[in-house]
Amino acid sequence: KRKYKIAVLPGDGIGPEIMREGYKILNVLQKNFCMNIETKEYDVGGIAIDRHGIALPESTLRGCENSHAILFGAVGGPKWENLSSYLQPERGALLPLRKYFNLFANLRPARLYSGIENLSPLRFEIVSRGFNVLCVRELIGGIYFNKRKGTKYVNSKKYSFDTEMYYQFEIERIAHIAFKLALSRKRNLVSIDKANVLETSVLWRETVNTVSLEYPEVNLSHLYVDNATMQLIKNPDKFDVILCSNLFGDIISDECAIITGSLGLLPSASLNEAGFGLYEPAGGSAPDIKGKNIANPIALILSIGMLFRYSFQLIEISNIIESVVYEVLRLGYRTKDILQKNNNLVSTSEMGDVISKFL
Amino acid sequence: KRKYKIAVLPGDGIGPEIMREGYKILNVLQKNFCMNIETKEYDVGGIAIDRHGIALPESTLRGCENSHAILFGAVGGPKWENLSSYLQPERGALLPLRKYFNLFANLRPARLYSGIENLSPLRFEIVSRGFNVLCVRELIGGIYFNKRKGTKYVNSKKYSFDTEMYYQFEIERIAHIAFKLALSRKRNLVSIDKANVLETSVLWRETVNTVSLEYPEVNLSHLYVDNATMQLIKNPDKFDVILCSNLFGDIISDECAIITGSLGLLPSASLNEAGFGLYEPAGGSAPDIKGKNIANPIALILSIGMLFRYSFQLIEISNIIESVVYEVLRLGYRTKDILQKNNNLVSTSEMGDVISKFL
Ligand SMILES: CC(C)[C@H](C(=O)O)[C@@H](O)C(=O)O
Numbered sequence: 001k002r003k004y005k006i007a008v009l010p011g012d013g014i015g016p017e018i019m020r021e022g023y024k025i026l027n028v029l030q031k032n033f034c035m036n037i038e039t040k041e042y043d044v045g046g047i048a049i050d051r052h053g054i055a056l057p058e059s060t061l062r063g064c065e066n067s068h069a070i071l072f073g074a075v076g077g078p079k080w081e082n083l084s085s086y087l088q089p090e091r092g093a094l095l096p097l098r099k100y101f102n103l104f105a106n107l108r109p110a111r112l113y114s115g116i117e118n119l120s121p122l123r124f125e126i127v128s129r130g131f132n133v134l135c136v137r138e139l140i141g142g143i144y145f146n147k148r149k150g151t152k153y154v155n156s157k158k159y160s161f162d163t164e165m166y167y168q169f170e171i172e173r174i175a176h177i178a179f180k181l182a183l184s185r186k187r188n189l190v191s192i193d194k195a196n197v198l199e200t201s202v203l204w205r206e207t208v209n210t211v212s213l214e215y216p217e218v219n220l221s222h223l224y225v226d227n228a229t230m231q232l233i234k235n236p237d238k239f240d241v242i243l244c245s246n247l248f249g250d251i252i253s254d255e256c257a258i259i260t261g262s263l264g265l266l267p268s269a270s271l272n273e274a275g276f277g278l279y280e281p282a283g284g285s286a287p288d289i290k291g292k293n294i295a296n297p298i299a300l301i302l303s304i305g306m307l308f309r310y311s312f313q314l315i316e317i318s319n320i321i322e323s324v325v326y327e328v329l330r331l332g333y334r335t336k337d338i339l340q341k342n343n344n345l346v347s348t349s350e351m352g353d354v355i356s357k358f359l
Numbered sequence: 360k361r362k363y364k365i366a367v368l369p370g371d372g373i374g375p376e377i378m379r380e381g382y383k384i385l386n387v388l389q390k391n392f393c394m395n396i397e398t399k400e401y402d403v404g405g406i407a408i409d410r411h412g413i414a415l416p417e418s419t420l421r422g423c424e425n426s427h428a429i430l431f432g433a434v435g436g437p438k439w440e441n442l443s444s445y446l447q448p449e450r451g452a453l454l455p456l457r458k459y460f461n462l463f464a465n466l467r468p469a470r471l472y473s474g475i476e477n478l479s480p481l482r483f484e485i486v487s488r489g490f491n492v493l494c495v496r497e498l499i500g501g502i503y504f505n506k507r508k509g510t511k512y513v514n515s516k517k518y519s520f521d522t523e524m525y526y527q528f529e530i531e532r533i534a535h536i537a538f539k540l541a542l543s544r545k546r547n548l549v550s551i552d553k554a555n556v557l558e559t560s561v562l563w564r565e566t567v568n569t570v571s572l573e574y575p576e577v578n579l580s581h582l583y584v585d586n587a588t589m590q591l592i593k594n595p596d597k598f599d600v601i602l603c604s605n606l607f608g609d610i611i612s613d614e615c616a617i618i619t620g621s622l623g624l625l626p627s628a629s630l631n632e633a634g635f636g637l638y639e640p641a642g643g644s645a646p647d648i649k650g651k652n653i654a655n656p657i658a659l660i661l662s663i664g665m666l667f668r669y670s671f672q673l674i675e676i677s678n679i680i681e682s683v684v685y686e687v688l689r690l691g692y693r694t695k696d697i698l699q700k701n702n703n704l705v706s707t708s709e710m711g712d713v714i715s716k717f718l
């Protein structure tokens with residue numbers, strides 16, 4: 001029987017408490033589907049800084065290496081905010097994990113669940129049309145990782161620089177991911193760039209156009225990033241899959257997330273070519289509500305769903321997790337962050353229990 | 360008597376028709392305040408491509424040089440969309456104009472006018488708190504203009520690159536502008552960067568912090584650009600002045616603009632150290648409504664207001680223009696783009712007439 005090994009990185013803030021609910025789900029799946037799931041926990045983020053002096057200790061990296069997937073809670077908090085940003089929990093843990101495991105494909109779905117449109121910051125006329133966007137972000141290239149950066153002096157004038165750079169093959173491989181995902185959805189792909197200013201964007205657009213020839217069923221269009229920012233707010237229902245570079249994806253995917261009004265429901269996956277991946281809720285460590293048993297575990301649970309889908313190729317189990325979550329939401333079970341009139345307020349652990357029961 | 364020379368660049372699409380209303384306003388001001396205003400028209404954008412083969416002809420540049428300010432309509436349209444993006448009307452006209460005249464300070468106010476909150480894409484609970492944001496964008500530095508860019512091959516792998524770069528003095532001068540503007544407003548400045556990833560952002564943040572010592576009355580904070588994108592949508596009322604680099608400002612200022620729901624009301628100014636400036640409505644050339652006499656001339660008229668304020672230092676006249684516009688809006692005169700129930704629908708030219716009358 002195949003053994004599925006998951007490296008569990010609860011992290012800081014609400015990370016550990018939502019992870020407890022994640023364990024519940026994993027246990028139920030293990031029983032119901034007679035699976036052999038092995039989980040091992042490792043320190044990451046602030047707690048790792050406290051215990052090992054660094055946000056991503058060697059032991060954690062080794063543990064992840066010996067697993068088939070990483071389940072990540074959340075990192076960061078006020079305690080570590082005064083560290084130089086390069087050492088901080090978020091940056092110090094996430095960027096090296098992404099790079100080390102070659103997790104070039106970041107998938108961030110952002111959908112509006114029917115029944116909670118009222119939580120969206122967008123007005124009713126817009127959200128009543130619904131939306132379901134999948135942001136595909138290149139995650140290990142571009143200006144994030146290029147080594148040509150620094151701070152220097154010329155004629156005693158100080159300056160700093162960073163280099164945005166993309167190899168054509170980096171654009172090709174993320175474009176293929178986006179086109180394939182579009183095929184399984186509404187076959188609509190919008191590629192974001194700033195081709196009227198950036199040379200990398202010109203290559204980006206050219207390359208995406210070339211890759212598109214292999215996917216004649218997908219309707220491809222291009223938007224400048226500034227215009228995309230506006231269109232997403234005005235007409236989110238016009239989007240299906242969105243393809244972005246690392247930097248633009250950082251901004252655009254957060255915009256997609258916020259307009260749903262429910263960060264606590266949004267999972268994410270960061271994958272490499274081999275299907276190894278890091279799965280992480282979109283919401284962050286929310287230190288202000290830590291330990292109160294009010295955090296929403298659904299984003300983490302849906303991240304487990306993505307993990308089963310993309311790293312374990314257990315599509316059916318993934319579908320089951322997702323439909324159970326939708327059903328539980330439909331029945332009105334809600335943590336505080338997504339509570340509305342006539343809903344059934346549940347705590348973090350109760351939400352985990354309800355979802356486990358339905359599974 | 361001082362002569363005020365304005366280079367008028369109507370451009371394409373609705374540019375010429377809103378500019379006609381601009382002339383009306385200039386004529387009234389000229390009469391009412393016994394001013395000596397001289398306007399001269401020059402081609403720019405698509406029409407300049409058609410007539411001179413280039414979006415910014417030498418003659419236009421010379422004309423601008425011989426003036427005290429540039430009043431810009433709008434450029435671009437489907438006719439020129441298939442040109443390579445470097446030659447297109449927007450990019451080919453705006454970027455060289457900004458660089459040539461050292462227009463490093465881009466001011467983009469975005470406010471919600473009371474009475475038209477319903478036009479905002481944001482929900483009522485958010486817009487009912489109102490907002491009034493001024494985006495200050497560095498306009499001639501950063502990744503937009505750095506010459507270290509290109510497309511190359513290494514080991515037969517194709518790649519492209521661009522260089523984000525800021526001299527400390529470039530950050531200092533735009534920061535001073537932002538702090539000074541904050542002093543004249545709610546004394547609240549948010550500086551946007553990505554200091555957890557970019558070396559230029561680390562210098563940006565450091566430099567803004569240093570400049571802030573000279574403005575102890577201004578409350579400064581920093582936000583990462585991804586987070587800023589979210590906060591602007593959730594809590595636009597928390598913002599007063601926003602300071603951005605060229606690339607981040609391109610995105611953030613468009614986000615600020617769209618959440619007002621009324622692009623047709625938003626002016627902008629791009630200034631150099633000497634107070635010379637280019638003034639331009641935010642909305643673009645809107646080729647689809649060209650020639651229909653329905654475009655909103657208010658953004659252009661408020662741009663004239665900014666021109667009087669920043670290039671002519673005629674603050675009182677600028678105040679008058681602004682308060683007349685607010686009054687006209689308050690009285691319910693509306694072009695189609697901002698029409699609501701019980702309003703008085705007026706055409707482009709009627710709106711110009713009404714505002715002239717009130718002046
Ligand atoms: C923490 C930070 C480095 C990271 C990023 O910029 O990628 C985060 O914002 C994200 O989007 O996962």
Ligand SMILES: CC(C)[C@H](C(=O)O)[C@@H](O)C(=O)O
Pocket residue numbers: 196197226449450453454609
């Ligand atoms: C046309 C384009 C080059 C320009 C920019 O990116 O600055 C435009 O988007 C703007 O914001 O004025």
